[in-house]
Structures are given as structure tokens and as C-alpha cells.
Amino acid sequence: MKITDWAIIFVLIVGPFLRALSLYSTDLQEVNRLQIRYTTALRTAVQDAGNVLNRNELQQFEMGYDSNKYMRADKELALSVLLQSLAINFGIAEDSLAQAAFMKYIPAIVVIDYDGYWIYALDEFSSANGEPRLEHRWHPKKPYVYTDGSRNSVDFTLDSYIRVISSTTGEEVRGLLEDLAPVTAVPLLQDAEVFDQVRRSTIVRQIEEDLQQVIAVHNEFTARLGFTYTFTLPTIPQEEWNNTLDDVGIIAFLQGIPVGNHYYNNFALGGGRLRKAERIEGGVDPATGIRYYYFPKCELPYNTEEVFARKREAAARGYYEAICRP
The missing domain is CATH 3.30.450 (Beta-Lactamase)
Structure with a gap:
């Protein structure tokens, strides 16, 4: 043939x-x-x-x-x-x-x-x-509630302001962590770092459940x-x-x-x-194949593949910051 x-x-x-x-x-x-x-x-x-x-x-x-x-x-x-x-x-x-x-x-x-x-x-x-x-x-709105092993109840907020109800006396107190820790016997309040970890994990767990x-x-x-x-x-x-x-x-x-x-x-x-942030785009340089992130106003000749709210999100995905010349 x-x-x-x-x-x-x-x-x-x-x-x-x-x-x-x-x-x-x-x-x-x-x-x-x-x-x-x-x-x-x-x-x-x-x-x-x-x-x-x-x-x-x-x-x-x-x-x-x-x-x-x-x-x-x-x-x-x-x-x-x-x-x-x-x-x-x-x-x-x-x-x-x-x-x-x-x-x-x-x-x-x-x-x-x-x-x-x-x-x-x-x-x-x-x-x-x-x-x-x-x-x-x-x-219905749900509070951020934590109950320890002794049945003490703590209502969290987005900072150190709390409401505590003692399981032994039934007494209710409200205030900042640093003010309540010396006057209450609730173990969680005695370590600020542990308190913050428990506060955050409690809020996340409640919402996810x-x-x-x-x-x-x-x-x-x-x-x-x-x-x-x-x-x-x-x-x-x-x-x-x-x-x-x-x-x-x-x-x-x-x-x-x-x-x-x-x-x-x-x-x-x-x-x-x-504040309302300008979106960040992630694209590929067609000449080199390298991935960059940049603001839309930069008008770079890259093929946009993803959008991000923060620079660190783009960096975590493997993008490098581009040199912007708007």
C-alpha cells in the first residue's frame, strides 16, 4: 500500500x-x-x-x-x-x-x-x-452553649464575654473571662488558651451538627x-x-x-x-505554564482558572503573586 x-x-x-x-x-x-x-x-x-x-x-x-x-x-x-x-x-x-x-x-x-x-x-x-x-x-437562634463534666454551663460569645451557671449553687454570673476566672470555680475559666480552644471548637461543632x-x-x-x-x-x-x-x-x-x-x-x-474586597483571580501564564494570582484591574494575559477572596487562599493553591501594572 x-x-x-x-x-x-x-x-x-x-x-x-x-x-x-x-x-x-x-x-x-x-x-x-x-x-x-x-x-x-x-x-x-x-x-x-x-x-x-x-x-x-x-x-x-x-x-x-x-x-x-x-x-x-x-x-x-x-x-x-x-x-x-x-x-x-x-x-x-x-x-x-x-x-x-x-x-x-x-x-x-x-x-x-x-x-x-x-x-x-x-x-x-x-x-x-x-x-x-x-x-x-x-x-430559632441558638446560643453557643458548653457544659463541662461537672454540669457547669458556659454560654460563649465571639470573644471572652461569657455567662456561667454553676452546677453546685445554680448561681448565674456574666462578664469577661478575666473578671470571672478569679471568682468562680469552673475549671475551664482558669486557662485562657484552653478556654479559647474550647470556645471555638464548641461553636464550630454546634453549627456543623x-x-x-x-x-x-x-x-x-x-x-x-x-x-x-x-x-x-x-x-x-x-x-x-x-x-x-x-x-x-x-x-x-x-x-x-x-x-x-x-x-x-x-x-x-x-x-x-x-470591607468589600476586590476579588483575586488565579491564572496560568500560557508562555511558561506558571500559575499567578492578581487583581482583575491588572489586565494580565493569563488564562483565569479560579477566583479567590484572599491572597493566602491563592498562595495555598500554588499560585504566585504576579507583578501588576494596571
């Missing part, structure tokens, strides 16, 4: 594989584009919501707390801003039916307040006429709708939790949106005292 014949046979055999590979590559690019778009929309919405959480900058307007971290988290306004921002960025701001359908992709929203937290999620209850209903609404429960309810609801995706609680890195527990904040989960053959699954955190 002539070499041209072999070439034709080669093209006939390999051609379909090359075509399939090209289509797969195109699909991956579209999936990557959608993931970046959804992540940007989610983080923008959470940042917008975090910016409106604080409704009382002047601490002296609040009674009962001797702490400069105390602030009233306006959960209703934060929720409204969050959902409105998501609707705008997903192109459904003028479609109330689409907005209602979009809620099946939001298994939970958490507002972390100074002395407790709310979860906005599906809840089953009876209507005024006694009929069972299932819809998204705020679950409640999230597991509401996500299970969400799975039951979406299964009735024929939804095959299984919602799960993503692993939130300890560093993210530590940043969140420094001030009031909000956490939103967005899951189950189809992207190619996969599903979008992510969360975002926003703080009530944080």
Missing part, C-alpha cells in the same frame, strides 16, 4: 478520537468558565450580605454586653441582599418563579451573631389552618422533586472558621447546579466588619 493509503487509514481511525478529545476539551473549558462565574457570584453575594450585617456601629447603644465586638446582626437585611445579589448575577432578578426554583440549590445559610447563630433552611411546620408546610425560613440536620431535610425534599444530587456539608478549613469566628458573619452554601457532567458545590463566608 502507498503511504497516502496508510495516511488515509490513519486519519479514518484516529480522526474520531481527536474529534472526541476536542469536544471534551471544549466541555472542560465551559465547565471551568461556569465554575468561575458561579464562584464569583456566590462570593460577591456573601460579601454584599456581610457588609450589611452590622446595624449598630456605636456599641454604647447596646445594653447588657461589655464588649467592643458586640453588634446586632441584621439577618433579614443580609438575607435579602444575598438573595438579590445571587438573582442578579444568575440572570433571574426579574423572574420570581426562577428565584423560587433556585432555592433548591441553597441547602443552608448561616448568620453567626455575637452570642448565637441562625440557620436559614427548609423547615417543616403547620400553617395557621393546621396544614403541614415545608419552606425556607429562619430556624445543625447544618448536617438541615441538609438531610433538604435532601429529603429535593428527592421528592426527582433531584438526584445528594447535598453534603463541605469541609470548611479551620483557618476559614477562625477568620469567621472573629466577628459576626454569614456563610452560604450553593450546591447541585449542573456544570457539564458534574455539579457545582461550594460555600462562601463573609464578615460583618469586613
